[in-house]
Amino acid sequence: MIPYGRQEITQQDIDAVVQTLQSDFLTQGPQVPAFEQALMAHTGAKHALVANSATSALHIACLALGLGPGDWLWTSPITFVASANCGLYCGAQIDFVDIDPKTYNLCPKALADKLAVAKEQGKLPKILVPVHLCGQPCEMEAIYNLAREYGVKIIEDASHAIGGKYQGAPVGNCQYSDITVFSFHPVKIITTAEGGAALTNNDDLAQKMSLYRSHGITRDQSLMTELSHGGWYYQQIELGYNYRMTELQAALGISQIQRLDEFVAKRHKLAERYNTQLANLPLTLPYQLPNTYSGLHLYVIRLQLDNINKSHAEVFRQLHEKGIGVNLHYIPVHTQPYYQNLGFRVGDFPEAEQYYKVAISLPMFHTMTHEQQDQVVNALTEILGQ
Structure with missing residues (x-):
């Protein structure tokens, strides 16, 4: 059977993972920040935070943007359910914007019409999640201009689109969004087995996503409510999750992104x-x-x-x-x-x-x-x- 998608694991990839297995760190070591640096270098984004899945990355992106009960998240109906579910995890309500029949992506004209009605009804979304289906970038400039007009935040679901370009610039640079999310599932373009990433140019959003990714815990004295008790000290300042990527996954990602x-x-x-x-x-x-x-x-x-x-x-x-x-x-x-x-x-x-x-x-x-x-x-x- 010829599959619809398949990963390629080379000896280079295997050697990278084995080397990490033989190191002192299987989690929370040097490979994760190194993979994040590689993603920043590729996209030009200021921050990259890798996670154990793109679903987790979507969730922390929503949390960082303050999505919660009483809010709305809109996305495309032609996507994997995670693009919508991330809003439900936050207690928000979900709605959809129909697709363009040529690109199969969220239609800017349908979006403009729906936003105008939503404004009259007092039901504007807090977050819009355009999905780059098949790897084809959405019409992000038009979507971004509408979002600015109506005060809507944007998370690009670029789970299919790493390696793609929009207006000559890499998808993931966040020129037309607050946050961009990638997936590294085995059938995607590069893989970390399971894994994802959230990229942003906003320092505050990056800090919040970092907290939500790891139990809401920090060792940053500037974020603590009192002076450190010693070198062991940390504080939980948010309700976070265990969404971290392992060193093994990151090592594989570093090897894959080179190709x-x-x-x-x-x-x-x-x-x-x-x-x-x-x-x-x-x-x-x-x-x-x-x-x-x-x-x-x-x-x-x-x-x-x-x-x-x-x-x-x-x-x-x-x-x-x-x-x-x-x-x-x-x-x-x-x-x-x-x-x-x-x-x-x-x-x-x-x-x-x-x-x-x-x-x-x-x-x-x-x-x-x-x-x-x-x-x-x-x-x-x-x-x-x-």
Whole structure:
């Protein structure tokens, strides 16, 4: 079975982890700050805080921005549930903004319309979480200008997008957001096994996220309520969590990020090859927003079902039967039973729901061979009867 995504672990990666295993630190040692420095060097952000998952990073980002009961968080319905759940963890209410049918990202026009109505109703969101689906950057300048106009904070969910660029600058530089979050799950562009990061240019937000990441505990005398009792002394000044990344994960991340540009470039070559080989099939191929460079975590096609004599489910099933491990990213969050219980209904976000009816994620990983890619294309061509 050709998977839709796959990590590459080289001897360099293994050696980095083994060296850390043989060191004095398995957690809270030098590798974590070194990985954070590598992320800052890559993105240009002033601060990077790594965590045990992107979900944890989203949570501490919300906490640092003061999200709580009575507040609203808005995000895209086409995302993994964590992009919305992070707001619920804080006691906030969730709503969604429908997607652009070309980019599959949060639509700036739909956002403008929804913000205008929310202002009249006194229900403006405190936080907006645009999601760079598939690695394709959102239209961040337009989103940022709307957020400033309405006093909304922005967390970029760039879980798919490390290595991508917007307006020629690296995703993660936080030019158009308060905080950006990355994921390092094994199917993502680089991996730390599990792991994530939150980046910001704001000193205060970085300090708060650092506290929330590690039990709310500090050894910084300037933050304490009394003088230190001695070299052992610390204080808990917030209710925090154990969201720390281990030294082993960070060592792997340091090794992987050295090959990040290579990984993304190879993904672009594969995407170009898909674009050529699939051009004559009854499919809608991925759209590239001008002035962006996608991280290309995913390569999503949309079936033109009016020109195909099979259903969406049949095409998906038959691809699996031919050894092609396609997937679907994502089921609209508002249609999940938990969110239905919160009052959302099918029909609330029609563009997201239409996307779900026809989308399929084809295999995309940087070690994919031309032979494997040909196998995907041939299977799809045969199934679609071309």
